[in-house]
Amino acid sequence: MHISSKIKSVPPSGIRKFFDIVSQMKDVVSLGVGEPDFVTPWRIREACIYSLGKGYTTYTSNYGLLELRRLIAADIEKTYGVEYNPENQLLITVGASEAIMLVMHAILEPGDEVIIPEPCFVAYKPCVIFAGGNPVTVCTDHTSGFLPAPEEIEAAVTPRTRAIFLSYPNNPTGAVMPKETLQAIVDIAVKHNLYIISDDIYDKLIYGETHTCIPSLPGAYQRTVYVNGFSKAYAMTGWRIGFAAANPELLEAMMKVHQYMVMCAPIMAQMAAIEAMKNGEQDMQDMVRQYNHRRGLIVKSLNNMGLECTTPKGAFYAFPSIKSTGLSSEEFAEKLLLEEKVAVVPGNSFGDCGEGYVRCAYATSIQNIQIAMERMSRFVKKISS
């Protein structure tokens, strides 16, 4: 039977193959997981259980519970000084993932181009393609701290360009873009009348720097879709709650797609998110503190074993170069898994320019990091001798 050529044009996920090998093995220490090792804080789980007990099992407004939207709007305003009207500028979605897909459907005409700096989260390109657009990637590497220069972004602009994706702190590199660079890219967007999709899912997981919220920059507010969610900051990946904030016209358009695609995000998860917004701050900060410790340990160990690793400033990923080993990312990851039972994700899963790197998630215990680093160091020694 026929399968849409648009769907077929997206290659199967490179991670999938790996996943199949790992699931056959025992005693693997995984640095391959892009989600917190912490279980959702108990107060948040308990709030959900309580609301279930009370019988909250219905649809909500398509936009999501107004109380949750109000809390989120208040938090964004308090943290970044950016104002969104919770009535018509905020949409609760099924994870940030859904929000990203909604934007694409809401803004793209067939053949429109979207600029995506790589390496980046695996879903951006497919989302553009599924919505009929063409992704245009801009490569970065560790010599620039995985940050594209504004000129490189501008060089990728054509008359068909509709939007630019920006996601800092970044998955998989942990890079954080300085305010001045963000402003320069915003200026480009203004000049060429482009949207900016700012995926801020890791904004709370930032170490020793302050996060710049793109819509707070001059010229950015009207043209930026602010995407965020609860998965990473509150260890709530399985709840599938995210949100988008934008100007009312665009948000209305996104809501239309959302309304006919999923109706609304699950009420139980929205109830839990309300608790996270109200009382989750301390739990979140405790987790951030621990990620920061792990970050120091893993970066030190990777550099010590001869894998050059710039210090990630946010998220929970280290992205060391493995070029010195002479192996490709996939060879490295596969051999490391088979010989030493440590799972990492080959860098090329996040874009062609991720070749020569692997992603090591430090969202795992200090003990696991110690074991993984010991095994990995042994592996690197073995292959370079």
Add this chain to the structure above:
Amino acid sequence: MNEILKILETDCRLSPEEIAAMTGRTPKEVKELIADLEEKGIIRRYKAVIDWEKTGDERIFALIDVKVSPERGVGFDAIAEQIYRYPEVHTVYLVSGLHDLRVVVEGKSMKEVAFFVAEKLATVDRVQSTSTHFLLKRYKEDGVFFDIPESDKRLAIVP
């Protein structure tokens, strides 16, 4: 400094080198800071949290609420000291509420503990009354769950 204490409180077996990497200091700095914390008596001791029940080694604990009449000049401290010097006494707290001291006593059997309370604790001068609660089960201690080891439920590879 508090950062280092928090790290040691959850795992005191980490090396100065590891703690240095975790906190962005040099190993030398960490060693000096820890030595200083030890010297100041801020770090009292390094210990393991043990689930003795699993060893089959029976240990009985009792929480004993003690009402005392404090002594002029020294308040509760002198009586508390008289109690906490016994090796059977595991912990002593001064508490607010109906009672004054909460004493945790450890023994090999219920009989031994009961005997200690009746013979020693209750007869300490100025102890007015004792109320003994035998510990039946530990669910959580020092922040550690005793009952449920929480397993990692994540898939091994996730984008």
